[in-house]
Structures are given as structure tokens and as C-alpha cells.
Amino acid sequence: MKYLDEYRDSVGARKLAAAIARTVTQPWTIMEVCGGQTHTIVKYGIDRILPAEVELVHGPGCPVCVTSLEMIDRAHAIASRPDVIFCSFGDMLRVPGSRGDLLQLKSQGADVRIVYSPLDAVNLAVANPGRQVIFFAIGFETTAPPNAMAVWLARKQRLTNFSVLVSHVLVPPAMTAILQSPGNRVRAFLGPGHVCTVVGCGEYGPIADRFHVPIVVTGFEPLDLLEGVLWVVRQLEEGRAEVENQYARAVRPEGNPASKSLIEDVFEVCDRKWRGIGLIPMSGYKLRPAYYDFDAERRFAVSGIETQESAICISGEILKGLKKPHDCPAFGLTCTPQNPLGATMVSSEGACAAYYAYGRHLERNPSDALVPLESLVPLGSGKEVIR
Ligand code: SF4
Numbered sequence: 520m521k522y523l524d525e526y527r528d529s530v531g532a533r534k535l536a537a538a539i540a541r542t543v544t545q546p547w548t549i550m551e552v553c554g555g556q557t558h559t560i561v562k563y564g565i566d567r568i569l570p571a572e573v574e575l576v577h578g579p580g581c582p583v584c585v586t587s588l589e590m591i592d593r594a595h596a597i598a599s600r601p602d603v604i605f606c607s608f609g610d611m612l613r614v615p616g617s618r619g620d621l622l623q624l625k626s627q628g629a630d631v632r633i634v635y636s637p638l639d640a641v642n643l644a645v646a647n648p649g650r651q652v653i654f655f656a657i658g659f660e661t662t663a664p665p666n667a668m669a670v671w672l673a674r675k676q677r678l679t680n681f682s683v684l685v686s687h688v689l690v691p692p693a694m695t696a697i698l699q700s701p702g703n704r705v706r707a708f709l710g711p712g713h714v715c716t717v718v719g720c721g722e723y724g725p726i727a728d729r730f731h732v733p734i735v736v737t738g739f740e741p742l743d744l745l746e747g748v749l750w751v752v753r754q755l756e757e758g759r760a761e762v763e764n765q766y767a768r769a770v771r772p773e774g775n776p777a778s779k780s781l782i783e784d785v786f787e788v789c790d791r792k793w794r795g796i797g798l799i800p801m802s803g804y805k806l807r808p809a810y811y812d813f814d815a816e817r818r819f820a821v822s823g824i825e826t827q828e829s830a831i832c833i834s835g836e837i838l839k840g841l842k843k844p845h846d847c848p849a850f851g852l853t854c855t856p857q858n859p860l861g862a863t864m865v866s867s868e869g870a871c872a873a874y875y876a877y878g879r880h881l882e883r884n885p886s887d888a889l890v891p892l893e894s895l896v897p898l899g900s901g902k903e904v905i906r
Pocket of ligand 1: 849854855861
């Protein structure tokens with residue numbers, strides 16, 4: 520296939536769904552790891568054309584959703600300082616912390632700016648030598664190379680007014696934590712395609728072997744996801760637990776050596792707290808000692824952070840695949856994208872936000888489709904979801 524439309528072809532989608540139905544003989548729960556995959560699944564109603572035996576649950580692969588409340592409060596405290604320009608990608612500005620979000624802080628006069636690349640923040644530091652410029656460096660392995668590049672460049676340019684607030688997280692330790700969590704239902708994964716373009720597939724073999732779970736590294740278009748499900752179901756039915764690469768047009772088994780080398784130079788692995796899940800050992804990146812001068816946590820000591828999550832929010836259970844947005848009593852009622860109570864409603868990649876965006880909050884219960892399945896799957900029609 521050559522063009523994007525071909526990955527959304529309705530005839531191809533139904534053939535894949537039919538092949539899955541012919542293959543499956545028993546119930547399986549499969550987790551898609553990435554928020555982008557969740558978004559496609561809900562947008563195109565892919566979960567609703569699968570046979571009843573195949574259940575998709577939504578994983579922790581939305582970086583905005585899993586950034587800890589402590590880190591958001593730390594960002595809030597640093598951004599409140601009068602001498603700083605605090606830079607972040609746009610979706611982080613609306614994530615609720617204990618004292619509100621960064622957008623509210625901006626409305627109160629703080630110099631909080633949206634940037635589209637960490638290199639924009641480096642340029643801001645060059646242009647504003649009298650101000651401290653901080654970039655909120657969040658994300659999975661996918662965003663680590665540009666963030667590492669920003670720090671590397673800042674050191675090369677001997678900038679003394681640039682630093683990064685690092686809250687990077689890593690996918691493989693999170694998958695391990697999910698498989699070890701009490702009540703785990705996940706029997707296979709659709710692996711994180713974009714993460715693997717950077718780091719390759721090598722870290723997933725040990726997980727597949729140790730827990731006997733198939734892992735199919737999968738892309739983000741409807742036919743990618745259906746093919747990924749088909750490959751996973753074949754493995755499950757045949758009793759295999761291997762790593763396969765459905766997203767071969769983008770992912771090389773070894774990943775991107777230049778990006779890996781840059782990450783290795785700037786970052787080292789550390790323990791990291793995940794929102795809704797808790798501390799996962801060796802699941803994040805922090806700056807190596809050679810780059811400590813660019814560490815905002817060291818430059819701006821923040822104390823007295825006490826956090827409290829919403830008592831009602833079940834996003835942690837959603838991120839572990841134990842529950843779905845419909846199971847939350849606040850979903851679509853007191854919790855909406857305009858008034859999010861938890862992080863999975865804030866980011867467009869979050870499961871709650873995806874369910875809301877495509878109208879599932881209007882359904883009386885999860886099994887009620889708003890419209891016939893044909894309309895929920897506009898594959899190849901060139902139209903957005905029809906409601
Ligand atoms: S709907 Fe809101 S409160 Fe409920 S789990 Fe999702 S983010 Fe949390």
C-alpha cells in the first residue's frame with residue numbers, strides 16, 4: 520500500500536475482521552499500548568467490528584495521562600516564579616494538578632508558553648538571556664531524542680539560562696507492571712509502533728518470553744490495528760508468544776541508532792512514578808550527571824508538594840486495562856474535556872477523552888451503539904465518524 524486512504528479501506532477492514540472471526544475460538548483480552556492506537560480504535564469503531572471473543576483494553580501509552588501529579592505540581596511551582604519562561608507542549612497546559620493547571624497560571628500572569636519543539640525553547644533562552652527558560656520534557660521513548668538534542672545543544676552553546684524538567688517514561692517496564700498487577704486480564708499486546716521506530720523491538724522479546732504473551736508491534740491506521748489484532752489472535756490460538764512487527768514500514772528491529780546514541784549520551788534510566796499506577800522501578804529517564812546543570816529540578820528546589828487525586832477518578836484502573844471509561848460514574852457527567860477530573864480526560868490521546876470525543880458518553884450503556892456499525896466505521900469513505 521502506498522497512500523494513507525488505503526490503510527482506511529472499508530473492504531480490507533472487513534476482510535481482516537472476518538479473518539479474525541474465523542481464527543478466534545475463545546475469549547482473549549488484548550491491550551493496545553499507545554494512546555494514538557486507542558484514538559483510532561474508538562474513532563473508527565474497530566472494537567465494535569471485532570468478534571465478541573476479542574476484547575480490546577486501553578493501555579498507559581498516553582504520556583500526558585501518566586505524568587505524575589507531583590511533577591505537574593512541581594511544574595506549576597516553577598512556572599509561578601517571576602523570573603522564568605515556562606515552555607510546554609499545549610496538551611500539558613490543561614492537565615489538572617493539585618493547584619490548578621498551567622493554563623490557569625498563565626491567565627494569572629505567569630509566563631507560560633506553548634512551543635512545538637524543545638528546540639524552540641532553546642531559541643527562547645538564546646533570545647532572553649536575562650530570563651530562565653524551562654522546557655517540560657515529558658513523553659515516552661518517542662520524544663526522548665528531540666529532548667536530548669535540546670539539552671545537548673544548550674550545553675554546546677554554554678547556555679546558563681536553559682533547563683529541562685524531565686518526566687520521561689518507558690514502555691517496557693509499564694507493560695511488565697501491568698502483567699504483574701493483581702487482577703491482570705491482559706493476554707497480549709499491540710505494541711507501541713512509534714516508540715519502536717526509535718528504540719526498536721529488542722526489549723520486547725524478554726517480556727514475551729517471561730509472561731508468555733504475544734506482542735505485535737502495530738501501526739496507527741485502522742488496517743494496521745486490525746492486522747495487529749489478527750496476528751495476535753493467531754499467536755494466542757496457536758499457543759505462541761512471539762514479538763512480530765506489523766509496522767515494518769516504519770519500524771526497523773534495531774530502531775534508530777542515531778537517536779538511541781543521543782538518548783544514551785544525555786539520559787540514564789531511573790525509577791519513575793506514573794499517575795494512576797504508582798512507582799515503577801527503572802521506568803523513566805533522568806539526565807546524566809554530565810548534564811545536571813540543565814536539570815530544572817536541581818536548579819529550582821521545590822518543597823512541600825502534597826498531592827491528592829480525585830477520589831472518584833478510576834483512570835489508574837483504566838490505564839491498567841482493568842476498567843473502561845464507561846465504568847467511571849463521572850464519565851461524561853461531572854468529568855468532561857471542558858472540566859476534566861483526571862488526566863485520561865485531558866489529553867486527546869487519553870481513553871476517556873477518546874470515548875467522549877466520539878460520542879460514547881451519549882450511550883445508555885457500553886453495548887448500545889449510537890448508530891449501525893456500518894456508520895461507525897467510515898473506512899474508505901473519506902469522512903470523519905458519522906454520528
Ligand atoms: S471519566 Fe474522568 S474521572 Fe472518570 S476515569 Fe476518566 S478522567 Fe477519571
